[in-house]
Amino acid sequence: MSDFRFLKIENLIIELEDYTFKQLHIHHTWKPTHRNFTGDNYIAMQQAMKNYHTISLGWSDIGQHLTLFPDGIWLTGRPFDIIPASIKGWNIGALAVEMIGNFDIPETNIYNELGYDKLEGRQKEEILKLMRYFIDKYGESSIIFHRDNPDAGKTCPGSSLNKSIMIKEAKELDYNKLHWGEDYYNNLKRKGIILDEKRYDDYLTRAEGMALVDKVTNWVIENFISK
Numbered sequence: 001m002s003d004f005r006f007l008k009i010e011n012l013i014i015e016l017e018d019y020t021f022k023q024l025h026i027h028h029t030w031k032p033t034h035r036n037f038t039g040d041n042y043i044a045m046q047q048a049m050k051n052y053h054t055i056s057l058g059w060s061d062i063g064q065h066l067t068l069f070p071d072g073i074w075l076t077g078r079p080f081d082i083i084p085a086s087i088k089g090w091n092i093g094a095l096a097v098e099m100i101g102n103f104d105i106p107e108t109n110i111y112n113e114l115g116y117d118k119l120e121g122r123q124k125e126e127i128l129k130l131m132r133y134f135i136d137k138y139g140e141s142s143i144i145f146h147r148d149n150p151d152a153g154k155t156c157p158g159s160s161l162n163k164s165i166m167i168k169e170a171k172e173l174d175y176n177k178l179h180w181g182e183d184y185y186n187n188l189k190r191k192g193i194i195l196d197e198k199r200y201d202d203y204l205t206r207a208e209g210m211a212l213v214d215k216v217t218n219w220v221i222e223n224f225i226s227k
């Protein structure tokens with residue numbers, strides 16, 4: 001049994017109203033990466049992180065308050081009223097978020113055999129929404145990237161993430177503008193049956209239609225028939 005809870009951003013924000021924070025701490029996990037996420041192993045991944053933090057590092061609980069998965073799903077970790085193990089010296093008053101992924105620019109920094117990821121799609125939208133909540137309530141200075149701490153010695157949450165651009169994106173975020181096709185795109189991409197980049201409102205060509213049927217057929221055979 002775990003105490004981890006799935007939360008939608010709307011409900012998360014309602015819960016956060018019961019607390020006063022000074023900072024939003026944003027991390028990437030570096031390991032695990034998107035490659036470790038199968039589409040439904042949220043609890044297993046969270047439990048593995050908790051085990052690492054409690055058993056290997058000797059902490060009292062999982063370090064972060066929240067984990068943000070590649071598909072934009074939020075899962076709670078440490079209770080919100082308990083100080084996180086987030087950024088040494090800056091933990092009091094912080095809400096700590098770990099985004100699953102390695103967002104370093106590929107082939108830079110320390111080699112990660114689990115690969116490099118892009119912060120995009122629902123995962124990006126969700127962190128921007130939480131950033132927006134903090135910006136509106138506590139100001140831009142409340143947004144803290146792990147690497148902002150001079151003692152961090154890390155690129156966390158990844159060298160591909162530009163904080164000032166993300167703050168700008170968060171401030172410009174229009175919740176109603178998100179395309180209804182985004183979830184389908186991300187689900188198909190994760191299953192390896194996506195055809196092309198996002199062209200939500202384009203027609204499917206005959207070739208794309210055939211390719212899609214072929215990919216789906218192969219995926220069904222691999223996952224259901226050959227086992």
Ligand SMILES: [Zn+2]
Binds near residue numbers: 026
């Ligand atoms: Zn970090």
